[in-house]
Amino acid sequence: xxxxxxxxxxxxxxxxxxxxxxxxxxxxxxxxxxxxxxxxxxxxxxxxxxxxxxxxxxxxxxxxxxxxxxxxxxxxxxxxxxxxxxxxxxxxxxxxxxxxxxxxxxxxxxxxxxxxxxxxxxxxxxxxxxxxxxxxxxxxxxxxxxxxxxxxxxxxxxxxxxxxxxxxxxxxxxxxxxxxxxxxxxxxxxxxxxxxxxxxxxxxxxxxxxxxxxxxxxxxxxxxxxxxxxxxxxxxxxxxxxxxxxxxxxxxxxxxxxxxxxxxxxxxxxxxxxxxxxxxxxxxxxxxxxxxxxxxxxxxxxxxxxxxxxxxxxxxxxxxxxxxxxxxxxxxxxxxxxxxxxxxxxxxxxxxxxxxxxxxxxxxxxxxxxxxxxxxxxxxxxxxxxxxxxxxxxxxxxxxxxxxxxxxxxxxxxxxxxxxxxxxxxxxxxxxxxxxxxxxxxxxxxxxxxxxxxxxxxxxxxxxxxxxxxxxxxxxxxxxxxxxxxxxxxxxxxxxxxxxxxxxxxxxxxxxxxxxxxxxxxxxxxxxxxxxxxxxxxxxxxxxxxxxxxxxxxxxxxxxxxxxxxxxxxxxxxxxxxxxxxxxxxxxx
Numbered sequence: 030x031x032x033x034x035x036x037x038x039x040x041x042x043x044x045x046x047x048x049x050x051x052x053x054x055x056x057x058x059x060x061x062x063x064x065x066x067x068x069x070x071x072x073x074x075x076x077x078x079x080x081x082x083x084x085x086x087x088x089x090x091x092x093x094x095x096x097x098x099x100x101x102x103x104x105x106x107x108x109x110x111x112x113x114x115x116x117x118x119x120x121x122x123x124x125x126x127x128x129x130x131x132x133x134x135x136x137x138x139x140x141x142x143x144x145x146x147x148x149x150x151x152x153x154x155x156x157x158x159x160x161x162x163x164x165x166x167x168x169x170x171x172x173x174x175x176x177x178x179x180x181x182x183x184x185x186x187x188x189x190x191x192x193x194x195x196x197x198x199x200x201x202x203x204x205x206x207x208x209x210x211x212x213x214x215x216x217x218x219x220x221x222x223x224x225x226x227x228x229x230x231x232x233x234x235x236x237x238x239x240x241x242x243x244x245x246x247x248x249x250x251x252x253x254x255x256x257x258x259x260x261x262x263x264x265x266x267x268x269x270x271x272x273x274x275x276x277x278x279x280x281x282x283x284x285x286x287x288x289x290x291x292x293x294x295x296x297x298x299x300x301x302x303x304x305x306x307x308x309x310x311x312x313x314x315x316x317x318x319x320x321x322x323x324x325x326x327x328x329x330x331x332x333x334x335x336x337x338x339x340x341x342x343x344x345x346x347x348x349x350x351x352x353x354x355x356x357x358x359x360x361x362x363x364x365x366x367x368x369x370x371x372x373x374x375x376x377x378x379x380x381x382x383x384x385x386x387x388x389x390x391x392x393x394x395x396x397x398x399x400x401x402x403x404x405x406x407x408x409x410x411x412x413x414x415x416x417x418x419x420x421x422x423x424x425x426x427x428x429x430x431x432x433x434x435x436x437x438x439x440x441x442x443x444x445x446x447x448x449x450x451x452x453x454x455x456x457x458x459x460x461x462x463x464x465x466x467x468x469x470x471x472x473x474x475x476x477x478x479x480x481x482x483x484x485x486x487x488x489x490x491x492x493x494x495x496x497x498x499x500x501x502x503x504x505x506x507x508x509x510x511x512x513x514x515x516x517x518x519x520x521x522x523x524x525x526x527x528x529x530x531x532x533x534x535x536x537x538x539x540x541x542x543x544x545x546x547x548x549x550x551x552x553x554x555x556x557x558x559x560x561x562x563x564x565x566x567x568x569x570x571x572x573x574x575x576x577x578x579x580x581x582x583x584x585x586x587x588x589x590x591x592x593x594x595x596x597x598x599x600x601x602x603x604x605x606x607x608x609x610x611x612x613x614x615x616x617x618x
Contacts, residue, residue, distance in 0.1 A: 095122025
């Protein structure tokens with residue numbers, strides 16, 4: 030696929046190097062090694078389309094003033110037949126270059142030719158990347174952090190695919206370990222409460238109203254209440270609902286069996302329902318995973334034992350007081366940490382080490398990317414150290430740490446409580462705001478920045494709402510083309526695109542050309558917010574162009590046809606950017 034900005038930058042570097050070669054051959058400058066120079070796109074377009082700092086960085090090596098070097102280079106530049114129209118020296122020695130008008134025409138033609146593939150690059154060269162995100166505990170509903178992680182992770186995978194990687198999405202199902210033990214204990218306590226005299230009384234009272242029953246039990250679960258719960262359990266109403274549904278099927282039959290059998294039965298009943306619910310809710314959020322990897326498989330295949338044994342054999346772990354410790358201090362960490370306790374149980378990090386060994390060695394992915402909450406910052410160095418000790422290149426694991434989200438309504442922060450049965454979840458959020466808004470808003474900022482999600486703005490149908498603003502630009506183009514068609518004006522097969530020389534047109538075309546580069550930058554930095562920003566900027570530039578340059582009432586038919594094709598190119602580029610984000614592209618609004 031074509032990236033005309035990158036191609037222009039590479040060609041410009043060749044032109045400058047050729048000029049330097051001529052100067053050396055003519056002995057105008059000495060034949061000495063020269064430092065690398067930068068080619069950039071100036072923010073102020075009066076300074077050209079590209080600028081090079083060649084003279085500035087070569088001044089020391091050439092023992093000449095930068096301005097003099099720049100003037101010498103400028104004299105030897107050969108621009109005839111290239112995409113560059115002219116060059117000039119500015120300030121203390123910057124070289125500014127101006128693109129020819131034909132380059133801008135080529136950009137529009139390129140968008141129209143590549144169509145739905147415009148923007149795709151070969152940066153990744155088919156390398157296999159596994160993006161793991163959300164991976165919420167299947168012990169309860171997904172929270173707002175999962176909503177942000179879902180949007181970031183899904184769009185990141187899409188960006189990587191557009192940048193030429195083979196990207197797969199994976200959900201790591203924590204269906205083993207302490208959280209499942211806690212889940213089982215929570216379910217058991219609620220089930221036994223329903224079997225109690227007070228529970229039986231409420232079941233009889235709310236025979237046909239499970240929601241009211243669960244609400245009543247929840248309201249009496251505080252300290253001193255009839256259904257008081259300890260601190261180390263899950264308190265959400267979803268646990269009560271599971272216990273009641275299990276009771277409806279089994280009655281009090283499980284009351285008299287052993288604790289182990291009762292908890293297992295409850296978990297075996299409720300966990301598959303929760304996992305199916307996670308998959309259903311994420312699909313509603315337009316997230317479809319390639320793989321659902323269960324933690325339990327790591328245990329069943331003894332992969333936890335395998336990695337600990339490997340670390341012991343390599344001398345990277347040792348036994349002390351009956352426990353197995355990892356030599357973390359050898360990898361720059363403050364202290365060693367336990368892998369297997371003296372009671373024979375593995376610590377929480379061992380299944381994670383085994384899981385990532387599975388990703389990078391067993392399944393041989395070139396790169397594993399995890400989208401995690403910022404509270405995992407201390408966990409990542411431990412995981413990388415263990416992988417390093419297992420002979421895995423730790424740079425093959427990258428982690429995107431995501432900051433908190435604050436929900437705002439009427440200018441005030443919406444209070445959230447993990448211990449509350451009524452916290453806003455992913456599902457309740459999507460019941461309140463459009464999916465397009467959720468996905469777009471959660472990608473408005475870099476993952477490592479804190480973010481205020483304005484619930485009122487997300488449903489507002491105005492230019493203040495960024496996703497509405499972008500979608501409106503797409504719909505506006507569709508409406509224009511539809512109206513022209515009704516008047517007998519069809520989209521032309523070709524046009525004289527060199528007629529597009531209005532500053533608004535040039536500015537718009539220049540932005541069209543930058544999409545492939547933005548996709549590459551987003552892929553390199555793991556930052557899908559670059560695509561939302563690109564979309565908003567493109568919508569802004571289109572609206573400015575449309576308000577300044579009439580399409581229907583252009584001065585000539587030839588100019589009208591050129592502007593129609595420019596509008597089609599903008600529509601295609603907007604479609605592609607929104608496709609990356611998996612946002613709807615309405616034709617009417």
